[in-house]
Each structure stands twice: as structure tokens, then as C-alpha cells.
């Protein structure tokens with residue numbers, strides 16, 4: 001039987017962003033309605049759709065060789081030492097920023113500091129993280145598991161909540177105020193230690209990670225190429241500090257071609273300056289992958 005890599009993809013909040021990242025990395029993942037086995041256009045990989053909360057559990061016990069999930073759920077499942085983290089991929093549901101697990105209370109609550117939680121009721125999906133955090137502050141409080149829609153609970157069903165926030169809109173819509181940060185979380189590519197030690201699986205995972213990271217690194221970056229008269233070369237290159245542009249000879253010895261990778265938001269300032277400095281035939285182009 002040929003080798004196969006068992007890959008867990010996160011259902012729920014990270015699902016669409018993960019599929020989009022795989023597409024940019026060069027893999028086509030297709031989700032069929034009601035099926036938990038997405039297809040991928042690589043016969044060496046078998047995908048399973050699993051809740052982010054449970055990913056670390058199945059990677060730890062070897063049911064899956066690897067998977068993507070949030071660091072938060074690796075910590076909550078106490079699996080940090082039992083899985084190998086092959087990559088941090090900084091993307092969330094809607095942004096390229098980490099999420100924050102925060103303790104929040106109603107805007108008009110008297111709770112201002114962790115100490116004020118003594119004897120209070122806290123609702124959360126991350127019971128272990130919350131209990132450890134309270135203990136680190138020497139506070140005893142009742143931590144109740146919440147199945148979701150947690151923001152609705154204060155003040156009637158809980159005094160405070162520990163909830164994940166990305167844009168902050170859910171906290172705001174429910175008139176909640178942040179008292180403290182418990183954990184910052186990003187998406188991680190995790191692997192089963194035995195799978196990570198298997199040469200074929202490790203190579204397959206490393207290749208996948210390389211392409212996922214390469215696709216992420218290319219986001220927000222563009223290439224710029226231009227023709228520059230030799231006598232203007234120094235002035236043009238001086239406008240690109242820290243960028244190590246590639247200089248290539250053209251068929252006309254009086255001219256040089258300059259190629260550089262830039263962040264997209266630098267470009268609108270740079271192009272007019274480059275043109276004034278003598279560059280012409282300036283071409284900006286998108287990038288699919290950047291591999292260091």
C-alpha cells in the first residue's frame with residue numbers, strides 16, 4: 001500500500017480561511033455538503049474535517065498524522081507536550097491577526113481587576129485555561145462550561161465570561177468590557193510525534209508547510225520591475241533601502257533592469273519617486289508565493 005498522510009482540517013471558524021490558504025498554496029480542497037471527508041487534489045493526502053477543539057486529541061493519539069487548529073485548543077487540551085508544532089500560521093476567521101481570549105464583564109459591572117472575581121461565576125468554553133489563570137491570580141471562582149453564545153450570559157447567567165475575540169464586534173454588541181487578557185492564539189500546524197519521525201510523512205508535511213507559509217508570506221507583497229539608465233542606477237537603488245534589488249543587464253548596455261519585492265502599501269509612494277529618479281517601464285505584479 002502506498003503511503004498516505006492523514007490530515008485534519010478545522011471545521012467551523014477556521015474552515016473557510018484554511019481552504020483559501022490551501023488554494024493559495026496550490027492545493028484544491030473541496031467540501032461536499034454533509035461530508036466530513038473533504039477531497040484534496042493530492043492523492044498522497046487524506047483529509048478529515050474535525051472541530052478545532054478536538055484536533056489535538058486525534059493528532060495526539062495518532063488517528064490523524066497532522067492537522068491545523070488554534071493554539072488555544074492545544075493548550076486547553078493540555079496537548080502541548082504531546083504534539084509537534086511544525087508551523088505557526090497567523091490567520092484567524094476574518095483577519096491575519098491572532099485572536100485573544102479575554103475575561104469580559106458587562107460595561108456597568110463593578111468588576112475591575114482579576115481579584116474582584118473572588119466567589120463569582122464565570123462562563124467559558126475554555127474551562128482549563130480559565131481555572132489555571134484564576135489560580136495564578138490566587139482567585140477562587142466558579143468556572144462553568146459554556147456551549148457557545150457565551151456573550152449573552154452576563155449578567156443573569158454569569159458574572160463574567162472568558163471568550164475569544166477577533167474583531168471585538170461580539171463583545172461590543174453585547175455591551176461587554178475587557179478586564180484582562182488570558183491567552184493570545186494563532187493557528188498552528190501540529191503533527192503526531194511518530195508521524196513527524198516517519199521520513200515519508202515528515203517530508204510530505206514539511207513540503208505542505210513550506211507551501212502554506214510561502215503563500216502566507218506572499219500576501220500583501222508585490223514585485224516591481226523597471227528599466228533604468230545606467231547613470232540613474234545609483235539614485236534609483238537609493239530609493240529602495242534594505243531591499244537588495246536584483247540588477248540585470250539589458251541588451252542595451254546603457255540600461256539596467258531593476259527587480260525588487262515590496263510590501264503593497266509602499267508602492268504607491270515609491271512608484272512616483274522611482275519615476276522621478278529616472279526609472280521607466282515600471283511594472284508591478286502580484287506574487288503567489290515567497291519562500292525564504
Ligand SMILES: Nc1ncnc2c1ncn2[C@@H]1O[C@H](COP(=O)(O)OP(=O)(O)OP(=O)(O)O)[C@@H](O)[C@H]1O
Pocket residue numbers: 011012013014051052053069070071072073091092093094099147148164165166167185
Ligand atoms: N473570529 C473567530 N471566532 C472564533 N474562533 C476563531 C476566530 N478566529 C479564529 N478562531 C479560532 O478557531 C478555533 C475555534 O473554531 P471552531 O469552529 O472549532 O469553534 P467555533 O467557531 O466556536 O464553532 P461553533 O461556534 O460552531 O461552536 C479556535 O482555535 C479559535 O482560536
Ligand SMILES: O=P(O)(O)OC[C@H]1O[C@H](OP(=O)(O)OP(=O)(O)O)[C@H](O)[C@@H]1O
Pocket residue numbers: 013147148149150151163164165166167168169170171
Ligand atoms: O470578536 P469577534 O470578531 O466578534 O469574534 C468573536 C466571536 O466569534 C465567535 O463566535 P462563534 O461564531 O463561534 O459563536 P459562538 O459564540 O456560538 O461559539 C466567538 O465565540 C465570539 O463570539
Ligand SMILES: [Mg+2]
Pocket residue numbers: 148149
Ligand atoms: Mg464558538
